[in-house]
Amino acid sequence: MKVRTRFAPSPTGYLHIGGARTALFSWLYARKMGGEFVLRIEDTDRERSTQASVDAILEGMAWMGLDHDEGPIYQTDRFERYKEVIQQLMDSGHAYYCYCSKEELDELRAAQMQRKEKPRYDGRWRDSDATPPEGVEPVIRFKNPLDGAVEFDDLVRGKITVRNAELDDLIIARSDGTPTYNMTVVVDDIDMEISHVIRGDDHINNTPRQINIMRALGYDTPQFAHVPMILGPDGQRLSKRHGAVSVMQYRDEGYTAEALMNYLVRLGWSHGDQEIFSRDEMVELFSLEGINRAPSAINQDKLFWINQHYIKSLPPAEVVAQLEWHVANQQLDTRSGPELADVVSAQCERFKTLHDLVAGSRYFYEDFTDYDEKSVKKQFKSATADYLRAARSGLEALTDWSDEAIHGVIEQTCEQLEVKLGKLGPALRIATTGGSSSPSLEITLRLLGQERTLSRIERAIEFIAARQV
RNA sequence: GUCCCUAUCGUCUAGCGGUUAGGACAUCGCCCUUUCACGGCGGUAACCGGGGUUCGAGUCCCCGUAGGGACGCCA
Numbered sequence A: 001m002k003v004r005t006r007f008a009p010s011p012t013g014y015l016h017i018g019g020a021r022t023a024l025f026s027w028l029y030a031r032k033m034g035g036e037f038v039l040r041i042e043d044t045d046r047e048r049s050t051q052a053s054v055d056a057i058l059e060g061m062a063w064m065g066l067d068h069d070e071g072p073i074y075q076t077d078r079f080e081r082y083k084e085v086i087q088q089l090m091d092s093g094h095a096y097y098c099y100c101s102k103e104e105l106d107e108l109r110a111a112q113m114q115r116k117e118k119p120r121y122d123g124r125w126r127d128s129d130a131t132p133p134e135g136v137e138p139v140i141r142f143k144n145p146l147d148g149a150v151e152f153d154d155l156v157r158g159k160i161t162v163r164n165a166e167l168d169d170l171i172i173a174r175s176d177g178t179p180t181y182n183m184t185v186v187v188d189d190i191d192m193e194i195s196h197v198i199r200g201d202d203h204i205n206n207t208p209r210q211i212n213i214m215r216a217l218g219y220d221t222p223q224f225a226h227v228p229m230i231l232g233p234d235g236q237r238l239s240k241r242h243g244a245v246s247v248m249q250y251r252d253e254g255y256t257a258e259a260l261m262n263y264l265v266r267l268g269w270s271h272g273d274q275e276i277f278s279r280d281e282m283v284e285l286f287s288l289e290g291i292n293r294a295p296s297a298i299n300q301d302k303l304f305w306i307n308q309h310y311i312k313s314l315p316p317a318e319v320v321a322q323l324e325w326h327v328a329n330q331q332l333d334t335r336s337g338p339e340l341a342d343v344v345s346a347q348c349e350r351f352k353t354l355h356d357l358v359a360g361s362r363y364f365y366e367d368f369t370d371y372d373e374k375s376v377k378k379q380f381k382s383a384t385a386d387y388l389r390a391a392r393s394g395l396e397a398l399t400d401w402s403d404e405a406i407h408g409v410i411e412q413t414c415e416q417l418e419v420k421l422g423k424l425g426p427a428l429r430i431a432t433t434g435g436s437s438s439p440s441l442e443i444t445l446r447l448l449g450q451e452r453t454l455s456r457i458e459r460a461i462e463f464i465a466a467r468q469v
Numbered sequence B: 001g002u003c004c005c006u007a008u009c010g011u012c013u014a015g016c017g018g019u020u021a022g023g024a025c026a027u028c029g030c031c032c033u034u035u036c037a038c039g040g041c042g043g044u045a046a047c048c049g050g051g052g053u054u055c056g057a058g059u060c061c062c063c064g065u066a067g068g069g070a071c072g073c074c075a
Helices: A017-032 A051-064 A075-091 A102-114 A181-191 A207-217 A247-252 A257-265 A279-285 A300-313 A316-329 A340-347 A354-359 A373-379 A384-396 A403-417 A421-433 A441-448 A450-468
Strands: A004-007 A036-041 A070-074 A095-098 A139-142 A149-154 A158-163 A171-173 A196-200 A223-227
Touching (some): A004 A196, A017 A051, A017 A196, A017 A223, A017 A247, A017 A257, A036 A051, A051 A247, A051 A257, A070 A075, A075 A171, A075 A181, A139 A207, A171 A181, A247 A257, A316 A340, A316 A354, A340 A441
Parallel strands (some): A004 A036, A036 A070
Antiparallel strands (some): A095 A139, A139 A171
């Protein structure tokens, strides 16, 4: 049997991190098994579904590289099919009309809660001969088996058993005739020949109901794999107050797609002690058995670490490709400075995010307005101007603007002045970058270019002079 | 409340009856160092509690406890 998995989000918002990981697992399994990955949009709730959300989900998946083989299939395009199956259930005696009003059901629930019972429909219209009330559009309910139990082998959780007595007759069609979630999922998973339903474990309780409907329809059930949810850093349910929850927000904050994928795949799944997985490795090594049963909390620091790992180890050209968005977003004009790839090579060990890498490389392209106050206080002494002047003349004389040549000038200047590099180095760095954090001096100056280097040293000399007054 | 599920360092996890309970992030030292970083070496740190089963339980079973999820004419 061909492996076919699916990701079935409802378009009521952006693609959040939990959904993204579920999609990733589902995608990985399909790819690993040489199967197919279907994207289905569960938009039967017309009130809350929006095209903007569909676009956001598509954008998020594209950014992560989770390509689908079929879809997006919209459930709203399949209403005729659902109606057909619902009718089939009616005809075979597996479903019936229920004329209870919402108010009536609310009362029933309240009463049951008060008696400390599990709130559930009592089946009052199940085999009723009563005359339907006037003017009430009925809903259609599924006739859930009364006895026995539903048992299924979850590929992640193991055997799960629920007694049918715990289940009630769920609504499969609303009074306006539209199908409900549990109905559409069943029909779709059957029609689309889904072999493995990989989804969040908040659906675990729906599974026995869906299995019952599938059986009533005479179909075999797919395999199920319920993956645990992702928690916030505090172990609480993930929400906006935890910071980034949408996948695109991670992009915006400067994470590489590779890093987010790697982080996500290790959250709730493992392959021994391995931490770093390329996309190909993930596909090769992924297994449903490796998925954990307990929910896991996201951890900023580890994401930072992985992100930096990829910024350091991805080919600079690849980093540049992802950097472009941030360059544009931060309105940095890179035409008047060094190649971005060179900046990446020089800076990659210094930043945890692409955002910070761009923000921290500004001085290569634009003159900074202020010097870092602390650095100035510590390093710009009265004698500093003389040091800078000496370095300046040495650098000015250079015809070969290479790391080696620049390094040589700096060393010679120190010897000539009879000072340690600790005196000249920091001053030079502040003069040329405005602060005390940059790649090694020779690389920094080389990237800056001779002209820019000299003018900035000049400016620093003037700045120091002005301070002495 | 009822049902379902879960439980190893702060966090992500390895472990699949016999281990000095391993790795990673974070943290703390030391080293490297022209800044910031990177890197290297080392340290602190965990089997939720109680009963069983067994020669032997982190590993299997039961009961607690704690957390999560579900209980909609939402998905």
